[in-house]
Amino acid sequence: MAMSPTIAEDGSDRSTRLRRALPALAMLAMLVVAAGFPLLRNTIFFYWDDTVGSTVPIWRRLAESVLDGRLPLLEPDMWRGGAFAAEASTGMFNPVMMLIAVAVYPLDNMALAMTIAKTLFLMLLALGVYFLARRYRVRPWIAAAVGAATPLATQTFYWDASSWTYSLMATAFLPWVWIALHRAVHSGGSLLWVVLAGYLCCSLGNPYGLLATGVLVIAFMIETAVIGKAKRAIGLAVSGASVLAMSMIVYLPLVLTSAVGWRSEAETYNDEFLSPNLSDLFGMSTPINEPWISSFGSSHLAIPAIYLAWFVLPLLPWLRWQELRGRGRTLTALAVFGAVYFLLVLGPSQIWMFRWPLRLVTCLWFPIMILWAILASAGLERTRVKLRAALSFGAIFLGGFIAWGDIPDNIGEIALGGLVVAVLVGLVVWRGVRDRFGIAALMLGTLAVLGLQLAYYPSMNGVTNYRFPTSQKELTERFAKYEGMTVQIANVTNVHGSDLHPGRAYQDMLFGSMYSTAGVETTTAYSGIGFTKLDNALCVVYQGSMCRDAWKALWLRPLDYQVPLADLLRVRTVVVQNSLVDTRKEDPPPGWRRAPEAESTDLVTVWKRVAPLPHPDGRVSHVSRGVTVDSDRMTGTVGERLNFKRDNGSGPASISFARLAWPGYVTKVNGQPVDWRTNESGLLVVDLPEGVTSGELEIDWKIPGLGLEVAAFAVGLLLAAGVGIVPAVLRRRRPASTSDGRVSDVDFEPDDSSPNGNGGRHSKDAVRARSESP
Numbered sequence: 068m069a070m071s072p073t074i075a076e077d078g079s080d081r082s083t084r085l086r087r088a089l090p091a092l093a094m095l096a097m098l099v100v101a102a103g104f105p106l107l108r109n110t111i112f113f114y115w116d117d118t119v120g121s122t123v124p125i126w127r128r129l130a131e132s133v134l135d136g137r138l139p140l141l142e143p144d145m146w147r148g149g150a151f152a153a154e155a156s157t158g159m160f161n162p163v164m165m166l167i168a169v170a171v172y173p174l175d176n177m178a179l180a181m182t183i184a185k186t187l188f189l190m191l192l193a194l195g196v197y198f199l200a201r202r203y204r205v206r207p208w209i210a211a212a213v214g215a216a217t218p219l220a221t222q223t224f225y226w227d228a229s230s231w232t233y234s235l236m237a238t239a240f241l242p243w244v245w246i247a248l249h250r251a252v253h254s255g256g257s258l259l260w261v262v263l264a265g266y267l268c269c270s271l272g273n274p275y276g277l278l279a280t281g282v283l284v285i286a287f288m289i290e291t292a293v294i295g296k297a298k299r300a301i302g303l304a305v306s307g308a309s310v311l312a313m314s315m316i317v318y319l320p321l322v323l324t325s326a327v328g329w330r331s332e333a334e335t336y337n338d339e340f341l342s343p344n345l346s347d348l349f350g351m352s353t354p355i356n357e358p359w360i361s362s363f364g365s366s367h368l369a370i371p372a373i374y375l376a377w378f379v380l381p382l383l384p385w386l387r388w389q390e391l392r393g394r395g396r397t398l399t400a401l402a403v404f405g406a407v408y409f410l411l412v413l414g415p416s417q418i419w420m421f422r423w424p425l426r427l428v429t430c431l432w433f434p435i436m437i438l439w440a441i442l443a444s445a446g447l448e449r450t451r452v453k454l455r456a457a458l459s460f461g462a463i464f465l466g467g468f469i470a471w472g473d474i475p476d477n478i479g480e481i482a483l484g485g486l487v488v489a490v491l492v493g494l495v496v497w498r499g500v501r502d503r504f505g506i507a508a509l510m511l512g513t514l515a516v517l518g519l520q521l522a523y524y525p526s527m528n529g530v531t532n533y534r535f536p537t538s539q540k541e542l543t544e545r546f547a548k549y550e551g552m553t554v555q556i557a558n559v560t561n562v563h564g565s566d567l568h569p570g571r572a573y574q575d576m577l578f579g580s581m582y583s584t585a586g587v588e589t590t591t592a593y594s595g596i597g598f599t600k601l602d603n604a605l606c607v608v609y610q611g612s613m614c615r616d617a618w619k620a621l622w623l624r625p626l627d628y629q630v631p632l633a634d635l636l637r638v639r640t641v642v643v644q645n646s647l648v649d650t651r652k653e654d655p656p657p658g659w660r661r662a663p664e665a666e667s668t669d670l671v672t673v674w675k676r677v678a679p680l681p682h683p684d685g686r687v688s689h690v691s692r693g694v695t696v697d698s699d700r701m702t703g704t705v706g707e708r709l710n711f712k713r714d715n716g717s718g719p720a721s722i723s724f725a726r727l728a729w730p731g732y733v734t735k736v737n738g739q740p741v742d743w744r745t746n747e748s749g750l751l752v753v754d755l756p757e758g759v760t761s762g763e764l765e766i767d768w769k770i771p772g773l774g775l776e777v778a779a780f781a782v783g784l785l786l787a788a789g790v791g792i793v794p795a796v797l798r799r800r801r802p803a804s805t806s807d808g809r810v811s812d813v814d815f816e817p818d819d820s821s822p823n824g825n826g827g828r829h830s831k832d833a834v835r836a837r838s839e840s841p
Contacts, residue, residue, distance in 0.1 A: 090211035091197055097215045097510055098193050101224075101517055102186040108525045113185045114178035114537065116230035116530040120579025120610050121148075121593040123177050125157050126184075127539065127584050130172035133165065141705050141768050143686070143726045147601060148580045148592025148611075150729050152770045153324035156233045156272035156595060160317050163267055164236060177584070178537040185228050188239040189218040195242030196436065202249045203401075205440040209500060212509040213440045216376040219517050222428050225370050229527040231426075237276030238429045240268035244280050245433070248287045251306075252299055253397070258306045258790035262783075265310035272317050278421060279430050280310060286403035293399045305790050312783030316776040321596065323771035324730050327749070328596035337415035341423040343373060345413060346469055351375040351435075353466035354516045355484035355523060359473040360425060362529050367473060369528035372425060375432050377516045378509060379439055380466065381492045382500075384458035386442035398438075405434030443500045459496075463488050480523055487519060531559065531610070535581055536569040542585040545574065548666055550675065551639030552725065553582070553589040554605075554621060557671070558612040561646045566670065575671040576644065579610050590636070598727050600749030604632065615648040622656050626747050628689060628723075631656075635688045635750055637725035641674040650674075685709060689723040694755070696722070707766040713755060720755040722764065727751070731771045737762040 105112035114123070129151075132139040138159060142149035151157045158164035167187060171180035197214035201207070218224060227235035244264040250256025265284075268276045284307035288300040321330075340361050350356040356371040391398070408431040412424050448455065467485040471478055491512040498505035526532065536542055559578045566572045577585065579593040590601065591611035601607065605621070606614040621641065622631045633641070633656070641659075643650050650672050655661055662673035685699025685707055693714035701707050713720055728745040734753050735741060743753045753764060770776065 087207070090207040091194065091214075093510070094193055094197060094211040094215045095190050097514060098190050098218060099186065101215075101219055101514060102182070102189060104514075104517055105521050105525065106182070108521065111178050111534070111537065112229055112526060113182045114535075115527055115532060117593070118181060118230055118232050119177075119533050119535055120531065120581065121595075122232040123181060124148075124580035124583045124593070125151070126168040126180075127172065127177070129157065129159055129165065130169045133169055134172070137704070139704075140770055141729060141731070142583075143705060144588040145580060145583050145592050146588075146590045146727055147598045147607065148583070148594045149727075150324060150594075150596065152320045152731075153328075153729065154272070154595055155274075155318055155321040158233065158236070158271045160272075161236075161267060161270040164271060175540050176537050177539055181232075185232065185235060188235050189224075189228060192218045192223070192235075192239035192242070195239065195246065196433070199242045199246050199249070199433075200437055200440045202246055202253075203398075203437055203441050204444065205437070206444045206501060208506045209440050209443050209509075212500075212506060212513070213376075213436045215510055216378075216513045217432060217436055219513060220376065220429070220432055221371050221374040221520070222425065223432075224517075225524070225527050226372065227429065230530055233271050233273040234275065234426060234429070236271050237268055237273040237279070240264065240271070241276065241279050241283075241430065242433065244268050244283055248283055248303065248400070251303065252287055252291055252294075252296065252400075255794075258302050258794065259787060261303070261306040262309045262313075262787040262790065265306065266313055269310055269314040270317050274318070274420065275426060275430075277314060277318070281307065282404055282407050283400070286400040286407075289403055290397075290399035293396045302790050302794065305786050309783045309786035309790065312779040312786065314783075315779040316770075319772045319776055319779075320731075320770050324596065327598055327600070327728070327730065327745070328594075329599055329602070330596040335415055335418050337417075340416045341425040342414075342416045343412060343425055343428070347373050348412075349380070349469055350466050352377050352380040352462065352488065353470050353481070353484065354488065354520055355477060355480040356466065356470035357474045357477065358470075365529055370524050371470075371520060373428065374520070375435065377488045377491060377512060378495065379435065380462040381459045381488060382439075382443070382447075382495065383462065384455040385447040385496060386439070387445040387448055388442060390442055390445040394441075398441075401434045401437060405431065405438075408434075446501055447496060447499055456496075459492055460489070463492070484516075484519060487516060491515070532567075533559070533578060533581075534567050534569060534573075535577065536573055539584050542577075542581070546577070546582070546585040546587050549587050549589075549640045549642065549673075551588065551680075552637050553587055553591075553640040553642060554617075554633070554636065554638050555582075555589060555591045555611075555642040555644075556613050556615075556617045556621070556648065557591075557642065557644035558614070558647050559610065560612065561644055572670055575668055575673075576642065578612060598729075598749050600745065600747060601727060604748045613647075618643060618648045618650060628746075630689060632748055635723060635725065635746075635748060637680055637686065637688050639676045639680065643672045643674070645670060645672060682709075686725045687722060688725040688750070691720045691722070694720050694722065705768045709764050710762070711755075711764060712761045713759065716758045716760045722753050722755070724751045724753075724766070729768070731768050733767045733769065735765045738765075 128139055128142060140152040142151060151159060167184050171184050174180040193214040196217045197210045200210035200213055223235065223238060227238060247256065247260040247264040251258050251261055265280050268280050284303055288303050291297050291300040291303065343358065343360055347358045347360065350358060350371065350373045352375065354371060354374060354377060356374060357367055357369055358373050359367045360372065362368050408427055412427050412431055414424055416422060416424060463485050467481050470481045491508055494508040495505050498508065500506065500509065555576060557576050562572045578591065582589045582591055590605065590607065593610045597609065605617045621633045624631055625635065628635065645651065655674065658677050659674050660677055661667060662675050666673045682696060682699035685701055687696055687699045687709055690696055695712050697710040697712065699709035711722065723746060727749050728743065728751040732743055732751060734743045736756055736759060741753060741756055743751055746752050
C-alpha cells in the first residue's frame with residue numbers, strides 16, 4: 068500500500084535529522100565508553116586526590132544545604148575548610164554545577180556519583196568542541212573525531228577529570244563561550260549567549276576559566292577589527308564587562324578574605340614547577356611519554372601529560388595547507404588565543420596569581436584541534452607521497468625520541484606506542500579522513516590509544532590517592548564514635564602500604580574535608596586558602612594533615628588565656644596517629660581520659676574529655692574574669708545569641724568563641740555594633756564595651772563586600788539586558804542576514820585519491836567542498 072505524502076515526508080525528515088545527529092551521537096557514545104575504560108582496572112579513577120579530598124565533601128554539603136533551603140556561604144563546623152564563599156572554587160553560584168551536585172546527591176556511592184558527574188562534563192566538552200568545529204565549517208564526522216579526542220587528552224582526562232574537577236568544568240564550558248562569540252561576530256547571534264556562556268564558565272570559581280574567557284573576548288574584539296566589523300567590538304566589550312561584573316560575587320570574597328589565609332601571594336617567578344618547555348610539546352602525539360617536568364614530589368611526570376591526540380602531528384604533512392588562503396582574517400581570534408596560550412604555557416611557573424603553566428595546555432589544545440580539523444576537512448594530499456610519509460615517520464620518531472630521552476627505561480613501551488600510531492596513520496592515509504573507514508580509524512584509534520595508555524597508566528600517578536571508603540552512609544556509621552568537636556593529629560604521608568585502605572587506616576582517620584561527609588566537626592579539612600593563625604598554631608597543611616608538635620600545642624595556653632587551646636576550640640575528642648606521635652604511654656591531660664581499646668587501636672590513640680562542656684548549644688569557649696554567660700544558642704548554622712552579665716562595667720572584658728574569625732562577621736551588644744578581633748589562634752573574640760554590665764551579644768555573618776558584589780551583579784544584569792535589547796532594536800531597522808556560517812551536513816565524500824594525482828582537487832566533490840569555505 069502506498070504511503071501517504073505526509074507520512075513519507077515526516078519519515079524523511081526524521082531520517083535526515085537522525086543522519087545529521089549521528090556524528091555527535093557516535094561521539095558521545097564513544098565518550099561514555101572511554102569514561103568506562105579506566106574503571107575496568109581502577110573503579111575509583113574519578114574519585115582521586117583533590118576530588119575526594121575537597122570536591123566530594125563540598126558537593127555533598129552544597130546539595131544537602133540546598134535541599135534544606137539554604138546556601139552554605141560559611142560552614143563554621145568545617146573550620147578552615149568551611150569558608151565556601153571565600154574559597155571561590157566551590158561553584159555554588161553556577162546553576163549547572165549545582166544542578167548536577169543535587170542530582171547525584173541521592174547516590175550513596177560517592178565514587179559512582181563523581182564518575183557520572185565527570186562523564187557528563189566530558190560529554191559537554193566534546194559537544195562544545197564539535198559545535199565549535201562546525202562553526203569553522205568543519206565536516207561533521209571530522210568535528211566528531213576531534214570532539215571525541217579533546218576530552219581524552221591526558222591533562223584533561225588523567226589530571227582534571229581524575230583530580231581537578233573545577234578545571235575540567237571550566238574547560239568544558241570554554242568552547243561554548245567561543246561558539247557564542249563566533250556567532251555574535253559572524254552570524255549576528257545574540258550577545259546574551261556570550262554573557263550566559265561566559266558566566267557559566269567564570270562562576271565555577273576557577274580563575275583559569277575567568278582568564279580564558281577574558282582572552283577569548285579580547286581575541287574576538289581583535290577579529291572584528293580585522294574583518295571590518297569593528298563596531299561589534301563594543302558589544303563584545305560590554306558582554307565581557309557584564310560577565311566580569313556578575314562574577315565579582317564569586318571572586319571578590321576570596322580577595323577580601325586573603326589577608327587571613329596563605330593564598331595571598333601575587334607575584335611572578337619561575338621555579339620550573341609544572342612548567343613544560345618547547346620540546347615537551349613535540350610529545351602531543353606520543354602516547355607513552357613521561358615528560359621531565361617537575362611535579363609533586365618528583366622530578367618528572369608519571370603520565371604522558373602533554374599528549375593531545377595521536378593524529379595531530381603525524382598527519383600534518385598530508386593536510387592541505389592551501390585551504391587557509393583567504394581564511395586568515397576569519398581565523399584571527401583562533402590565532403590570537405592560540406598565541407597567548409602558547410606563550411603562557413612556555414612562560415614562568417607563576418604569573419601574578421596564576422601558577423603551574425601545565426594547567427594551561429588544555430586551552431592551547433583548542434586552537435590546535437580546530438585548525439587541524441579545518442585543514443582535514445579539505446581531505447588529504449596525495450602528491451609527493453614518499454616525502455610526506457617520511458615527514459610523518461619523522462614526527463612519530465621525534466616524539467618517541469624525546470620521550471626516550473626523558474625516561475630511557477621506557478623504550479619498549481614508547482616503541483609500542485609509536486608502532487600503534489604508525490599503523491593508525493597508515494590506515495587514515497590509505498583511506499582518507501572523509502571516508503567511513505578513515506573516520507572509523509580516527510575515532511576508534513583514539514579509543515585504542517587510550518586503552519594502551521591505561522594499560523601502562525591505570526591511574527593518575529604523582530598525586531595523593533587517599534583511597535577513602537566510597538559510601539557516605541558507611542562513613543557516617545563508622546565515625547559516629549567521635550563525639551563533638553574533634554581534633555585529629557595525623558599526617559597522610561604517615562599512612563603507608565596496606566594501611567592505606569578503606570578497611571584499615573580509614574576505620575579511625577580521615578583527611579581532606581571527608582570528615583564533613585561523616586558528620587564529624589573537626590579542624591581537619593581541605594582548604595585552598597587556609598587560615599594562617601590556626602594553621603600555624605596546629606601546624607596544619609592544605610589537606611588537613613598536622614605535624615607531631617600539634618599534640619603539645621593543643622595543651623598549651625595561648626597568650627592572654629589561662630586555659631589550653633583545646634578548651635578554646637571546645638574540643639571533646641582528640642585522635643592521635645601513633646606513627647606520628649606516640650601518646651599511648653602518656654598521662655592523660657587534666658580533664659581527659661584515654662578511650663578504651665575498642666576505640667584506640669594500633670594506628671591511633673583516642674582521647675576524650677571527661678566532663679561535658681557548658682552551653683552545648685553555642686560556641687562560646689572562654690569569658691574574662693567577672694563575666695558570666697547565662698545562655699548561648701546558635702541561630703541557624705552561622706549566627707549566635709548569648710546573654711551575659713558583668714560584675715563591673717569598666718575595664719577590659721571579652722568573650723571568645725570556638726569559631727574562626729573569618730572576615731564578614733557582624734557583632735552587636737544590645738543592638739549596638741561593636742568591634743571584634745582575632746586572637747593568636749585565629750578565633751573570634753568580642754570585647755565588651757565600657758559601661759555595659761549585662762545584655763545580649765549577637766553574632767551574624769555576611770559575605771565580605773556584599774553590597775559591592777550585589778551592585779556589581781545588578782550592573783552586570785543591566786549590561787546583559789542592554790546587549791540583548793539594543794542589537795535587537797537595530798536589527799529591525801535592516802534586512803536580516805540569512806548566512807550563519809555553517810556548511811551542509813555532508814556525512815562522507817570521496818576525498819583523497821583521484822587518477823590525476825592531485826588528491827581530487829578538481830573533482831566535483833572537491834569543488835563543492837571549496838565552495839563551502841568562507
